[in-house]
Amino acid sequence: MSHLESIEAAALAAGAAAGDFAASSAAARARLLRALADALEAGRESLVPLADRETGLGLPRLGGELDRTAFQLRGFAAQLERGAAHRVEDDPAVAGAPPAGRPRLTRVRVPLGPVAMFAASNFPFAFSVLGGDTASALAAGCPVVVKAHPAHPMLSRRTAELAQRVALQQAWPEGVFQFVEGASIETGVRLVQAPGIAAVAFTGSFRGGMALADVAARRPRPIPFFGELGSTNPLIVLPALLARDAEGPAATLAQSICQGSGQFCTSPGVIVVPVGSEGDVFVSALAKALCAQSPHRMLTEGIRGAFDRGVSAWAESPSVHALLAPPHRDAAVPGPFLGEVAANDFVADGSLHEEVFGPGALVVRVGSHNQAIEVLQAIGGSLTVTLWGVEVEGEAARALVRAASRIAGRVLFAGVPTGVAVTGAQQHGGPFPASTQPWSTSVGYAAMDRFLRPVALQDAPAWVLARQGVPC
Numbered sequence: 001m002s003h004l005e006s007i008e009a010a011a012l013a014a015g016a017a018a019g020d021f022a023a024s025s026a027a028a029r030a031r032l033l034r035a036l037a038d039a040l041e042a043g044r045e046s047l048v049p050l051a052d053r054e055t056g057l058g059l060p061r062l063g064g065e066l067d068r069t070a071f072q073l074r075g076f077a078a079q080l081e082r083g084a085a086h087r088v089e090d091d092p093a094v095a096g097a098p099p100a101g102r103p104r105l106t107r108v109r110v111p112l113g114p115v116a117m118f119a120a121s122n123f124p125f126a127f128s129v130l131g132g133d134t135a136s137a138l139a140a141g142c143p144v145v146v147k148a149h150p151a152h153p154m155l156s157r158r159t160a161e162l163a164q165r166v167a168l169q170q171a172w173p174e175g176v177f178q179f180v181e182g183a184s185i186e187t188g189v190r191l192v193q194a195p196g197i198a199a200v201a202f203t204g205s206f207r208g209g210m211a212l213a214d215v216a217a218r219r220p221r222p223i224p225f226f227g228e229l230g231s232t233n234p235l236i237v238l239p240a241l242l243a244r245d246a247e248g249p250a251a252t253l254a255q256s257i258c259q260g261s262g263q264f265c266t267s268p269g270v271i272v273v274p275v276g277s278e279g280d281v282f283v284s285a286l287a288k289a290l291c292a293q294s295p296h297r298m299l300t301e302g303i304r305g306a307f308d309r310g311v312s313a314w315a316e317s318p319s320v321h322a323l324l325a326p327p328h329r330d331a332a333v334p335g336p337f338l339g340e341v342a343a344n345d346f347v348a349d350g351s352l353h354e355e356v357f358g359p360g361a362l363v364v365r366v367g368s369h370n371q372a373i374e375v376l377q378a379i380g381g382s383l384t385v386t387l388w389g390v391e392v393e394g395e396a397a398r399a400l401v402r403a404a405s406r407i408a409g410r411v412l413f414a415g416v417p418t419g420v421a422v423t424g425a426q427q428h429g430g431p432f433p434a435s436t437q438p439w440s441t442s443v444g445y446a447a448m449d450r451f452l453r454p455v456a457l458q459d460a461p462a463w464v465l466a467r468q469g470v471p472c
């Protein structure tokens with residue numbers, strides 16, 4: 001079988017398993033998710049060092065990420081056990097003529113079908129083979145076809161073998177979990193085009209995501225594309241915060257910018273600071289704290305190259321003043337970068353609104369709350385916005401919270417945006433380009449809702465209703 005034929009075969013196998021998997025009980029799928037979590041933890045001793053060899057992210061971070069991934073799988077299992085996948089809304093029949101009179105309507109949810117899942121490079125466990133997209137799709141009752149990320153091929157294979165072993169032990173059809181690889185654009189394109197695929201989940205670059213979204217939209221029958229494409233995560237430092245402390249928050253922020261060498265979709269890339277002496281103190285404390293950080297090597301040469309090009313473009317922009325020297329391209333590890341730009345120049349230059357993935361950020365100096373709002377409006381879509389210093393209610397504070405909520409999936413009033421808790425209230429998405437589907441989340445238990453489609457059952461017979469939302 002050729003490589004491309006094997007992709008089609010994986011999608012076909014997933015399609016063949018989709019009906020029975022959709023009709024499986026929530027309890028059975030919860031058992032699958034719990035067994036996957038157990039197997040992942042049992043493989044820790046070999047998986048974590050392998051992940052470190054392939055990504056350089058370090059044993060402590062990767063061990064923690066494995067814990068998060070197992071926690072996430074068990075969290076979705078618990079959601080299933082609470083009935084989250086099979087929620088039913090029932091409107092009894094009302095006698096009489098419409099609009100008041102009506103038949104009995106029972107709204108249930110059915111799984112979309114096989115999900116093509118593009119593993120991310122930057123979270124080899126939590127956003128990869130058994131990460132949140134896979135866990136939420138399986139929880140919903142959708143088979144998955146995972147496209148491995150070429151930045152950690154061995155780990156992807158080992159994790160996939162583990163998943164297939166668990167599925168086999170529990171006697172699930174093999175189509176429930178399928179795995180494809182091949183570091184080529186054609187692999188992803190063929191997967192998205194495969195007739196059996198019903199939805200796509202993607203985390204990665206703007207360019208890759210847009211290309212694949214286009215493929216999904218051009219199919220004879222277009223399918224939903226859940227893409228998380230990139231984010232600048234503006235953080236606004238307000239005078240109220242600066243009046244209290246500059247050094248502590250600057251040190252916290254420097255650490256967040258360099259965490260994982262800046263390879264986080266929630267890394268703060270735009271720091272909005274008031275003009276004036278208090279703002280100056282904060283900016284120099286931030287530059288100093290960044291100098292003290294030591295980022296590690298980046299995930300791939302491609303990602304490193306993109307960071308170097310992004311920082312060069314910033315540094316060469318006539319409106320950007322470099323506060324730290326751009327990193328040497330031939331150094332093994334990237335140095336942190338910080339540039340400064342006036343608000344008007346930032347707003348006017350669309351190229352400065354794009355994500356630069358890595359340990360760098362732009363400080364935007366603003367003269368008023370309104371200018372900070374203009375900066376947010378120029379960015380337009382972000383996974384997060386952080387507001388430091390809006391503890392006291394007032395017109396300006398309300399306007400900032402409103403502007404932040406309009407462009408972000410998550411608004412923080414304390415702390416830093418890196419670190420995304422897995423919980424029911426979490427929202428990891430946001431207006432484009434943060435997400436291609438701004439009402440959806442790719443982290444937290446609501447992620448399962450992406451893969452469930454409502455169906456209204458009208459005057460359904462008793463045996464259908466007795467299934468209590470479990471699809472036939």
Ligand code: NAP
Pocket residue numbers: 118119120121122147148149150182183184185186187188189203204205206207208209211212228229230231264265266302303306307355356357
């Ligand atoms: P990527 O280049 O977007 O790759 C992600 C996946 O999409 C890979 O499986 C890749 O396939 C596939 N792909 C990329 N372009 C494609 C295209 N035109 N057609 C079909 N498939 C395509 O992401 P990456 O390798 O992880 O990192 C590159 C950049 O992505 C980073 O510099 C950063 O800007 C961004 N990124 C963002 C996030 C985020 O959370 N938003 C996370 C990671 C990376 P192959 O590699 O197998 O060809």
